[in-house]
Amino acid sequence: MRAFPLLLLLAWPASAETVVAARTVRALSILGPEDLALAPQDMPGALAELSQALGQEARVTLYAGRPVRAADLGPPAIIDRNQLVPLSYRLGALEIRAEGRALSRGGVGDEIRVMNLSSRTTVSGRIAEDGAVHVGPGS
Numbered sequence: 299m300r301a302f303p304l305l306l307l308l309a310w311p312a313s314a315e316t317v318v319a320a321r322t323v324r325a326l327s328i329l330g331p332e333d334l335a336l337a338p339q340d341m342p343g344a345l346a347e348l349s350q351a352l353g354q355e356a357r358v359t360l361y362a363g364r365p366v367r368a369a370d371l372g373p374p375a376i377i378d379r380n381q382l383v384p385l386s387y388r389l390g391a392l393e394i395r396a397e398g399r400a401l402s403r404g405g406v407g408d409e410i411r412v413m414n415l416s417s418r419t420t421v422s423g424r425i426a427e428d429g430a431v432h433v434g435p436g437s
Contacts, residue, residue: 314340317351319360327356328374334366341365355405373405376429385412385423387434398431 320335327333329351336348344365345351354371377383377400385398398412404425412431413420423433 315346316341317345317348317366319362319364319366321362323356323360325356325359326375329354329356329371333360337363337365339365343367373407375403375405377405377410377425377431378403382415383412384430385414385421386426386430386432388432388436389434400431 315336316339318335318337320333323329323333331348331352334348334351344367350368351366351371353374355374356370357372358370360366360370379400379402381400383398383400385396387394396417397415398421399415401411401413401420404410406425406427409422409424410431411420411422412433421433423431426432
């Protein structure tokens with residue numbers, strides 16, 4: 299009989315926490331500690347730790363009290379739409395550089411479309427930490 303209360307404690311489900319928006323946050327805003335809170339609920343697909351969301355950019359509007367999903371967030375944008383960006387293509391010893399115009403906004407590691415200003419050709423590339431867009435194999 300003494301083991302019965304102990305078994306009940308062991309069988310009790312662990313309470314999980316979910317990251318929720320503490321207030322309504324507009325899309326394209328960088329998330330700070332005042333924007334987020336932990337709620338004592340377990341929501342599938344929602345973030346479980348505040349550190350996963352802090353410093354990230356909201357890709358959609360986050361409404362107060364609603365769970366924050368990983369798909370709702372992304373790295374902060376370093377390139378804006380219509381911004382002039384350096385394009386870089388590298389294959390072995392060959393390197394080609396050109397100037398382009400970003401057709402969308404994005405953060406480090408995002409793939410965006412860029413129009414090469416010399417040829418007016420639209421290419422896709424990945425944004426590097428220095429703000430350049432790398433196109434071609436391995437980009």
